[in-house]
Amino acid sequence: MSTRTKRWPNSDDFGIVDGLVQLSAIVQRVLSDVAASEDLSLLQGRLLGVLRDHEPTMAQIARILGLDKSSTTGLIDRAEIRGLVERHNVPEDGRAFRVVLTREGRRLASVLGSEVTAQIDELTASMSESELRQLSSMASRVVIDFADRHGIDISTVPVQTPRAPRPR
Amino acid sequence: MSTRTKRWPNSDDFGIVDGLVQLSAIVQRVLSDVAASEDLSLLQGRLLGVLRDHEPTMAQIARILGLDKSSTTGLIDRAEIRGLVERHNVPEDGRAFRVVLTREGRRLASVLGSEVTAQIDELTASMSESELRQLSSMASRVVIDFADRHGIDISTVPVQTPRAPRPR
DNA sequence: TATTGTTATACTCTATAACTATA
DNA sequence: TATAGTTATAGAGTATAACAATA
Numbered sequence: 001m002s003t004r005t006k007r008w009p010n011s012d013d014f015g016i017v018d019g020l021v022q023l024s025a026i027v028q029r030v031l032s033d034v035a036a037s038e039d040l041s042l043l044q045g046r047l048l049g050v051l052r053d054h055e056p057t058m059a060q061i062a063r064i065l066g067l068d069k070s071s072t073t074g075l076i077d078r079a080e081i082r083g084l085v086e087r088h089n090v091p092e093d094g095r096a097f098r099v100v101l102t103r104e105g106r107r108l109a110s111v112l113g114s115e116v117t118a119q120i121d122e123l124t125a126s127m128s129e130s131e132l133r134q135l136s137s138m139a140s141r142v143v144i145d146f147a148d149r150h151g152i153d154i155s156t157v158p159v160q161t162p163r164a165p166r167p168r
Numbered sequence: 169m170s171t172r173t174k175r176w177p178n179s180d181d182f183g184i185v186d187g188l189v190q191l192s193a194i195v196q197r198v199l200s201d202v203a204a205s206e207d208l209s210l211l212q213g214r215l216l217g218v219l220r221d222h223e224p225t226m227a228q229i230a231r232i233l234g235l236d237k238s239s240t241t242g243l244i245d246r247a248e249i250r251g252l253v254e255r256h257n258v259p260e261d262g263r264a265f266r267v268v269l270t271r272e273g274r275r276l277a278s279v280l281g282s283e284v285t286a287q288i289d290e291l292t293a294s295m296s297e298s299e300l301r302q303l304s305s306m307a308s309r310v311v312i313d314f315a316d317r318h319g320i321d322i323s324t325v326p327v328q329t330p331r332a333p334r335p336r
Numbered sequence: 337t338a339t340t341g342t343t344a345t346a347c348t349c350t351a352t353a354a355c356t357a358t359a
Numbered sequence: 360t361a362t363a364g365t366t367a368t369a370g371a372g373t374a375t376a377a378c379a380a381t382a
Contacts, residue, residue, distance in 0.1 A: 012312070014304070014308045016289075016292060016300050016303060017288045017289075019303070020291075020307055021195060022308075022311045023192065023195075023310055024191065024192035024195035024199075025196075026310065027189060028196055031192075043372070057340080058340070058342095059339080069340075070342075070343080070374070070375080071373055072341090074372070077342095078372090094340095094380075094382080095340040095341065095380065095382070096340060096381095097340090097341080116185065117185050120189070123188075123313070123314060124184060124188075126313050127306070127309070135184060135187070135306045136181055136182070136187045138295070138299060139188055140180060140181045140187045142194065142291055142292060142295075145291070145293075146194050209349080211349070227362080227363060235350075236350070236351055236352080237363075237365090238351070238365075239349065239350050241365055241366085243348090243349080246347095262357080262358050263357065263358045263359075264362090264363055
C-alpha cells in the first residue's frame with residue numbers, strides 16, 4: 001500500500017519501524033519495572049493510574065484497559081484483596097459498582113506516577129529542550145491520529161495496553 | 169533530580185512523559201493485534217521475531233526475552249507443539265539445544281514482520297518525510313542511550329519486552 | 337430484552353525451587 | 360562445582376460461556 005521510503009537503517013538509526021518498536025519496548029519495560037518496585041504488576045500499575053483520575057464502573061474499566069468484563073472481575077478482586085481499591089455501590093444503578101482507590105491505593109498511585117516521570121526524564125536526559133519538544137509533539141501526533149482513526153476517547157489512551165490474543 | 173522543564177501539556181501535546189507512555193502503549197497494541205491476527209500471543213510473536221535472525225539456545229532465548237529459563241521451557245514447548253520451532257542438539261555441548269524455526273514458523277515470522285511494518289507505516293501516515301526522519305532518529309537516540317547505560321546488546325533490544333513482576 | 341457483573345473453566349505466561357545431565 | 364535445561368508448583372492474567380440480578 002505505502003510506497004513511501006520510510007527506512008534509513010544504519011548504525012545510528014534503526015528506521016521508523018524498529019525505532020518505534022524498540023522505543024516502545026523500553027518504555028513498557030520502565031513502566032513494568034516501576035510497578036515491580038512496589039510489588040505490582042504492569043496491569044495493577046495501569047489500574048492505579050486510571051483510578052487516580054477516575055472512579056469508573058467495572059464495565060468502564062474493562063473498556064479503558066481493553067479487557068473482557070470477566071477479566072476485570074479478577075483484576076479488581078486481587079486489587080481489593082491487597083487493599084488498594086474498593087467497590088462502591090452506585091445509587092442510580094443497582095447492578096453497577098464504582099471502583100475507588102483506598103488511601104493506600106492513592107499513595108501507591110502517586111509514588112508510581114512520580115517514579116515514571118523521573119524514569120522517563122532520565123530516558124531522555126541527553127536531549128535538548130528543542131529535541132524534547134519535537135519528540136513530545138510527534139509522539140502526541142501519532143497518538144492523536146491513532147485515537148481519531150479508532151474513535152478512541154483520548155483520556156483513555158494513556159492506559160491503553162496490549163491485549164492478549166485468544167488462541168484456540 | 170531533574171530540574172529541566174520537560175512538559176508542555178496542552179490539547180495537542182501530552183508532554184514527553186504521557187506522550188511516550190501513550191505512544192508505547194499504541195505500538196505494543198499494534199504488535200499484539202498483529203500477533204493475534206495469526207492466533208499468536210505477543211510473546212510467541214516476539215519469539216518468532218528473534219528466531220528469524222538467530223538460532224539461540226534456550227539460555228540465550230531466556231536472556232534475550234528477559235525470562236527465567238523455566239519460563240522459556242514452557243514457551244518453546246508451546247511453540248513446538250504448534251509446529252513453529254524445533255529443538256536441535258548442539259554437538260559441542262550435550263546439555264544445550266538450539267531453537268530453530270520450522271518452515272511454518274518461518275512463514276509466520278515473515279507474515280508478522282510485513283504486517284508490523286505496514287501497521288507502523290499506517291501509524292505514521294500523516295507525517296512528512298522529514299518528520300519521519302526526525303522521529304526515527306530521536307527514537308533511535310533514546311534506544312541507544314538506554315542500551316549504553318544498561319550494557320545491553322542492541323541486537324537484543326528490538327525484542328525486549330516488559331517483564332512480569334514477582335508479587336510474593 | 338439489554339446491561340452489569342460474577343462464576344466456572346481452560347489456557348498462556350511467569351517465577352521459585354528442586355532436580356538431572358553434562359561440562 | 361558450575362551450567363543447561365526440565366519438572367513441579369503456585370499464581371496472575373486472559374477469554375468464552377453460562378448465569379443472576381437489575382434496568
